[in-house]
Amino acid sequence: MTDAAAPPGEPEAAVTDGPVTERATCLLAPNPSMMTLEGTNTWVLAEPGAREVVVVDPGPLHEEHLARVAATATAGGRTVALTLLTHGHPDHAEGAERFAELTGSVVRARDAALCRGAEPLVAGELLLVDGLRLSVVPAAGHTADSVALLLPADRALLSGDTVLGRGTTVVDHPDGDLGDYLDTLRRLRATVIDDAVRVVLPGHGPVLRDPAGAIDFYLVHRAKRLAQVESAVEAGHRTPAEVVAHVYADVDRALWPVAERSVRAQLEYLTEHGLI
Structure with missing residues (x-):
């Protein structure tokens, strides 16, 4: 969901469909929408x-896209050793089982129900695939099962839906939790600084070349939205729908039902912290 101006850092003019870093290639799924921007970014890493190779987020159950990803990943006689999911939303994970059938790959995710032939991902786990190193960074908040992946050799962070290439993401209440999301943003910022990350490879939208600036933008945006929701409640707007109409008046009304999920998460957070 995009409900604000783009983060700073001069994002790419458009999503890159092809090589992005020395080890990461993006293949854009043909599922554009207000929620998915240009579509889901599937990542092939090697x-x-x-x-x-490793494939991250095969995307929706779209045969042409899955076949294209499989062909790219197995070009030159390569094999897909591992398929990873940043979280279980259908636009990222629905095609995973079919992709596993096409490639013989195992599937790993934080949620055991999404795994095929392998154990769930563990926070802090180091994944090694034919010389490729990936670290699993817990990223709960957008959803409870969200993870990010650190690709240290390219100083890159695959962020799933936690940080988008344009706009901001929804906290998908009740599965998503705002307190967890804020903790995740702070954790990712520390990762960016500690590991000198120079590019964010998001689940949707263009790559981001100013990772710290993008995450700072998200933190400031969330603080502003919380203050706006708190003020709306003080002004007498009690229901989530009323708060959305007041706070998200600048957002396309088609996105208001999704914004209501974020508002519910914000109201829960404010209540838990005794602020309303």
């Missing part, structure tokens, strides 16, 4: 010259 160490240069490696015979085994």
Whole structure:
């Protein structure tokens, strides 16, 4: 969901469909919408010259897209050793089982129900695939099962829906939790600084070349929205729908039902912290 101006850092003019870093190639799924921007970014990751690759977020159950990802990933006789899911939303994960059938890959996610032939991802786990190194960064908030992936050799962070290439993301209440999301943003900012991350590879939208600036933008945006929701309640707007109409008046009304989920998360957060 995009409900604000783009984060700073001069994002790419458009989503890159092709190589982005030395080890990461983006394949854009044909599922554009107000929620998915240009579509879902599927990522193919491999160490240069490696015979085994990793695919992140195969995307929706779209046969042409899955076949294209499989063909790209297995070009030159390579094999897909591992398929990873940043979270379980259908635009990222619905095609995973079919993709596993096409490639013989196992599927791993934080949620055991999404895994195929392998164990769930563990926070802090280091994944090694034919020389490629990935670290699993817990990223609950957008959803309870969200993770990010650190690709240190490229100083890149795959953020799923936690940080988008344009606009801001929804806290998908009741599964998503605002307190968890704020903790995640702070954790990702620390990761960006500690590991000198220079690019965010998001689940939707263009890549971001100013990771710290983008995350700071998200933190400031969330603080402003919380203050607006608190003020709306003080002004007598009691129901989530009333708060949305007051606070999200600048957002396309078609997105208001989604904004209501974020508002419910904000109201829960404010109540838990004794602010309303």
